[in-house]
Every structure is written in C-alpha cells, then in structure tokens.
Amino acid sequence: MSEQRPDGITPSQTVGPYFKYGLTPNGEYAWNDAFSNNLVTPDVSGARIRVEGVVYDGDGVPVPDCMLEIWQADAQGRFSDPQDARALPNNSFKGFGRIGTDAKGGYAFDTIKPGQVADPDDKPQAPHIVLAVFARGMLLHLYTRIYFDDEEANATDPVLALVPADRRATLIAQRKAGATNPSYVLDVHLQGDNETVFFEV
Amino acid sequence: MTLLYPLQSLAAHPPRLSPAYRSTVKRAPSKPLIPMRHTLSELTGPVYGHETVRENDNDLTIQHKGEPLGERIIVHGHVLDEDGRGVPSALVELWQANACGRYIHVVDQHPAPLDPNFTGAGRVQTDASGYYRFITIKPGAYPWGNHHNAWRPAHIHFSVFGHSFISRLVTQMYFPGDPLFPFDPIFNSVTDERARARMISSFDLENTQPEWALCYRFNIVLRGRNATPMENKQ
Ligand SMILES: [Fe+3]
Numbered sequence: 001m002s003e004q005r006p007d008g009i010t011p012s013q014t015v016g017p018y019f020k021y022g023l024t025p026n027g028e029y030a031w032n033d034a035f036s037n038n039l040v041t042p043d044v045s046g047a048r049i050r051v052e053g054v055v056y057d058g059d060g061v062p063v064p065d066c067m068l069e070i071w072q073a074d075a076q077g078r079f080s081d082p083q084d085a086r087a088l089p090n091n092s093f094k095g096f097g098r099i100g101t102d103a104k105g106g107y108a109f110d111t112i113k114p115g116q117v118a119d120p121d122d123k124p125q126a127p128h129i130v131l132a133v134f135a136r137g138m139l140l141h142l143y144t145r146i147y148f149d150d151e152e153a154n155a156t157d158p159v160l161a162l163v164p165a166d167r168r169a170t171l172i173a174q175r176k177a178g179a180t181n182p183s184y185v186l187d188v189h190l191q192g193d194n195e196t197v198f199f200e201v
Numbered sequence: 202m203t204l205l206y207p208l209q210s211l212a213a214h215p216p217r218l219s220p221a222y223r224s225t226v227k228r229a230p231s232k233p234l235i236p237m238r239h240t241l242s243e244l245t246g247p248v249y250g251h252e253t254v255r256e257n258d259n260d261l262t263i264q265h266k267g268e269p270l271g272e273r274i275i276v277h278g279h280v281l282d283e284d285g286r287g288v289p290s291a292l293v294e295l296w297q298a299n300a301c302g303r304y305i306h307v308v309d310q311h312p313a314p315l316d317p318n319f320t321g322a323g324r325v326q327t328d329a330s331g332y333y334r335f336i337t338i339k340p341g342a343y344p345w346g347n348h349h350n351a352w353r354p355a356h357i358h359f360s361v362f363g364h365s366f367i368s369r370l371v372t373q374m375y376f377p378g379d380p381l382f383p384f385d386p387i388f389n390s391v392t393d394e395r396a397r398a399r400m401i402s403s404f405d406l407e408n409t410q411p412e413w414a415l416c417y418r419f420n421i422v423l424r425g426r427n428a429t430p431m432e433n434k435q
Contacts, residue, residue, distance in 0.1 A: 021296065
C-alpha cells in the first residue's frame with residue numbers, strides 16, 4: 001500500500017498527568033513495565049553508578065508528575081543500536097531507562113558510567129547521558145545531558161563548550177561522598193534562575 | 202554517511218509556552234534552547250523493549266475477566282517518517298480514559314465510574330512495513346479544571362519510538378468531528394491547522410468490522426533523515 005509523502009510530522013502533545021499506569025506502572029498498577037530505571041544486568045561490564053535528583057518547576061516546586069528517559073552508551077562508548085556500526089565489541093547493556101518522578105519530584109537511575117563517544121568531527125565527547133524530560137504542562141519534551149563532575153574530559157567537551165560558562169553546572173552531576181557505588185546528583189530545573197540548559201536537537 | 206534530521210520539521214510542534222494551557226507557564230523554559238549538532242548520542246536510539254510486548258497487549262478489551270463497557274473500536278495506522286518511509290519494529294505504547302472519561306490513575310478523581318474490566322493501557326510493535334493495530338474502547342471526554350467548563354476532547358495518548366532518540370514522540374490521537382476542538386487549549390496549542398489535522402484520526406469504513414467494531418485510522422509521522430548527506434563540518 002503506497003501512501004503520499006506526509007505533509008509534516010505529527011505534532012507533540014503533553015503526556016498529561018496520567019501516564020504512570022501506562023508508561024511507568026512500577027508495580028503500582030496492573031500493567032507490565034516495558035522499561036525501568038535500572039539499566040544494570042549482572043553481566044554488564046563497567047562502573048556501577050546511580051544518578052539521582054529532583055525535578056523543579058519555575059516556582060522551585062518539585063514536579064511529581066514528570067517522566068524522565070535516558071539514553072547512553074556502554075562503558076566503552078558503544079550504543080546498543082545497529083546504527084552504531086563502529087567495530088567495538090558488543091555487550092548486553094541496553095542503555096535506555098525510564099522513570100516517573102515520585103511524590104517529592106525525585107528520580108534515580110541505576111546504570112553504568114558511559115564511555116566516550118566521538119562527535120561528528122571525531123572529537124571525543126566527555127562521558128554523558130542524554131536525558132529527555134516529559135510532564136504535564138510540557139507540550140513537547142525537553143532534551144538535556146548529564147555529565148559527571150569527576151571527568152577531566154568535560155574541559156574539552158564540544159557540547160559543553162557551546163554552553164555559557166555560568167550555566168554549565170546545570171549539566172554536571174555532582175558525585176556524592178560516601179556511597180559504595182558512586183552516586184551522582186543532578187537536579188532538573190524546568191525554569192527560573194537555575195534553569196537547566198536544554199538543547200535544540 | 203551521517204544523515205540529517207532537519208530542524209525545520211520541529212515547527213509542527215506546539216510552542217512550549219502556551220499560556221492558554223495554564224500548566225505550561227511554570228514548566229516551559231524561559232531561556233532559549235542551545236542548538237547543537239547531532240552526535241551519535243542523539244542519532245541512535247533504543248531498539249528494544251519489544252520483548253516485553255505480549256501477544257495480546259494490543260487488545261485492551263481482553264485484559265480482564267469480562268469485556269469493558271463502551272464502544273469497541275479498532276485503531277490502526279502506519280508509523281512512518283516524514284520522508285514517507287514506514288518505520289518497522291517501532292514500539293507504540295498507548296494509554297487512555299475509559300468510556301466514561303475516567304483514568305485508573307489514582308490522581309484522577311473525576312466522578313465518573315471506573316470499569317473493573319478496563320485498564321486503558323496497551324502496546325504493540327509495528328510490523329515490517331510500519332503498521333500497527335489496537336482494539337480498544339472509545340474513550341470519553343473528561344473535565345480538567347484548566348478554566349471554567351474545561352473538557353478534553355476524547356483522545357488516546359500515544360508514545361512512539363523511531364530510529365533515534367530525537368525522533369521520540371509523545372502525542373494524542375483525536376476523533377473526527379469532536380465538538381470540543383475549538384475550546385481545547387492542548388489541541389489548539391498546535392498553531393498550524395494542517396499540523397493539528399494530523400492528530401485527528403479518520404473514520405475507516407473499509408476496515409470497520411460488520412456487527413463488531415468501528416475502525417479509525419491514525420498515521421503517525423516521525424522525524425526522518427532526509428536523503429541529503431550531512432556536511433561533516435558546518
Ligand atoms: Fe488524557
């Protein structure tokens with residue numbers, strides 16, 4: 001069946017307040033999760049980390065009905081997607097996670113520290129996780145990145161370099177002292193003085 | 202060869218700040234987004250999740266002991282990219298209110314009955330050509346308190362994964378001829394009339410099943426990589 005070339009993409013609409021039972025039931029609803037916030041399987045190689053934080057709106061109020069999705073490379077910098085055709089050994093790491101924020105706006109992902117991925121000029125980017133933010137009151141999701149404060153490569157990362165110096169901190173997760181597995185904290189501010197840097201992609 | 206996802210396509214989307222939809226006022230960024238080139242991180246995307254799709258997850262009318270109340274419908278369509286290419290093996294997730302306009306979500310306190318035989322969530326994987334099909338119940342309109350006498354037109358929420366993380370789409374499917382269209386700030390947040398029309402399903406008599414269910418067609422168009430190779434250096 002052949003169809004005409006479409007006259008444009010389907011517009012985005014908000015996930016609304018009621019996505020949880022469909023997209024992130026998390027045991028609270030009788031529906032099976034397609035994805036979770038734990039990306040680690042026993043056979044995955046790489047440093048186990050946790051990334052956590054709170055999502056805030058423009059009044060600094062936590063957002064309890066937000067959905068976060070992450071996408072990242074494995075520890076050697078390879079994506080679990082056939083489009084990543086580079087000759088790097090494959091492993092079982094899938095690299096995608098999803099969570100709905102809790103009543104206090106909190107989120108956490110258990111994952112591994114990603115490796116470095118080159119930019120289109122073959123310049124290495126610092127290790128990072130791509131983050132998409134969805135919520136009631138957001139007609140179109142937002143894209144941002146999670147970097148790590150203990151990576152020297154941040155200083156030469158080509159994407160961080162696009163960001164005014166005084167806003168870079170909004171993208172850099174801070175390592176928490178004391179935890180057994182390294183835990184990094186990054187809050188997301190949808191709007192306001194500490195507004196997270198979002199990218200147009 | 203790296204292919205380019207044209208940014209102009211994003212013009213179809215609603216502006217993030219759309220004050221008639223009140224919740225956008227405190228949840229839209231106030232600073233301009235920073236443009237960046239697409240790297241592998243943006244151009245790749247999850248190609249799994251399908252292993253959790255069970256055979257009947259696309260039939261929302263058989264998830265419980267009895268049949269849900271309401272008007273049984275078939276919703277089907279083509280997931281394609283903006284260049285007209287079908288998107289095979291795409292994960293399509295949906296969620297919706299029941300026939301009375303009530304979600305099972307605990308936060309939904311609209312005084313309309315829950316249906317013990319209806320969860321209102323489904324998922325399916327598109328076939329090798331990009332087609333999908335659901336069987337469900339036509340959702341009811343519901344009030345939402347955005348303004349006086351605010352009612353959402355009947356809609357089904359869709360979540361779709363395309364080829365890359367930046368072709369991700371969450372949208373809503375509407376039903377043709379809904380009298381609430383002129384009054385809904387979410388529907389009308391899409392300012393271009395032709396783009397709005399792409400969110401409205403069409404009645405499909407050809408695939409309506411006699412003595413059983415009306416059929417609606419809803420094609421979903423994702424961002425695509427046009428055939429122009431991306432210049433490596435801009
Ligand atoms: Fe809804």
